[in-house]
Amino acid sequence: MADKILFLSLYEPSKTGEHIGGPVILANDILKVTDPGLNVDLLVYEKDKIMYDLPEYIKFISWSKLASRTKKRNFLSMLPKNLYHDVPCYTINVQEYDKIIYYPYFAALFNLKNCNAQIYTIGMDSGPMIYLRGFVRHKNLITRAFCLYGFMQALSIDRKAAEVSEKVFTVGKADAEFYRSVYLVNAKYIPHPITPLIDNIYPIEWKRGEKLRLCFPGGLTRYYASGLMDNLINLFIKRAEKLKNKIQISFLGRIRYKQLKHRMEKLSSLGVAIEYTEFAENFEEYLSKQHVILLPLVNGGGTKNKTLSSLGMGLDMIGTSIAMENVYGVKKEHVAETAEEFIKLIDLRISQHRLFGLETEEVQKLKAYHSVNKWRKYFWNEIQ
Helix, strand or coil, rough: CCCEEEEEEEECCCCCCCCCHHHHHHHHHHHHHHCCEEEEEEECCCCCCCCCCCCCEEEECCHHHEEECCCCCCCCCCCCCCCCHHHEEEEECCCCCCEEEEHHHHHHHHEEEEECCEEEEECCCHHHHHHHHHHCCCHHHHHHHHHHHHHHHHHHHHHHHHEEEEEEEEEEECHHHHHHCCEEEEEECCCCCCHHHHHHCCCCCCCCCCCCCEEECCCCCCCHHHHHHHHHHHHHHCCHHHHHHCCEEECCCCCCCCHHHHHHHHHHHCCCCEEEECCCCCCCCHCCCCCCCEEECCCEEEEEEEEHHHHHCCCEEEECCCCCCCCCCCHHHEEECCCHHHHHHHHHHHHCCCCCCCCCCHHHHHHCCCCCCHHHHHHHHHHH
16 A cells, blocks of 8 residues: 655645745646655645645645644744744644655644654755845845844754755755755755746747837845846936837836835836736736846745746746756856846847747757656655
């Protein structure tokens, strides 16, 4: 008889991401390639019902059936920017399970009762690495203090997951190396899968005489983009007279900090067309209506779906090496590290009236490298 496996998730799976994005999409992708011969139950933090249609061979277990609140939140867990929330307050009875999968690292904070199971952890972007990068890259003292605070919390959480796990699976090469070298844990990198939602969606043509549609596709908070994003908009402002008849800007999501909002308003007042969309019901369809996706990230993760979806449908894009990290097929025309380099690559496209999206054969190689079936082969088959 097959081992009984509990997939313990902080997030309800969803193929579209809803308002959460990457974590729920990755959960969906991993679950949908579960081997039908496995005996897998899904337990989702504080969910007694879910909207997601599970594969018929995966059974959803209501939260209240296995979990109970056994502790009160302590003072530290109620501080601003705390990563723990009330997760450590719950105890889960896992007596009937042979194997448990934490998704992601934070699931290690739950207390397990009657546990004799082997434990595996699926991570996304390494929390300690994100905060460490932020500490190094940001100059603002308050932001750096927040990064240090987040780093210490994330380090503690990840250490707990690593200590109890037979193996840790990551979607980043550097993340896997981090867990091997810092925690001395067996860690394996598996490429982040590319969503099938982009199938049969193709980018619009950039016709002669049309403005170049530049798109900032969300996630550009002060923490992740401040500095580079501001510098890029300032360069747009300086060149507004020359660019206003050549470009238009699409901005997805809320503008999260006042300085950027004021600079965008200034740019608009100088005649550069800016279109704001707070939320796109169909994210892939929204992307396909753009010409060039811009990702001026100075820190963080969480952009893999944006990058993979864009390149996978043949869209052109320009982003930092952080935005393009662990993505197959990226070209030099796609990468810029400074505002000046972003402008230079935009000028290249305008002067040549040319986009640098991947060709059909390159897209096929990208999709093969980031195939979700690798999670069946290198994750599900390995834990059996």
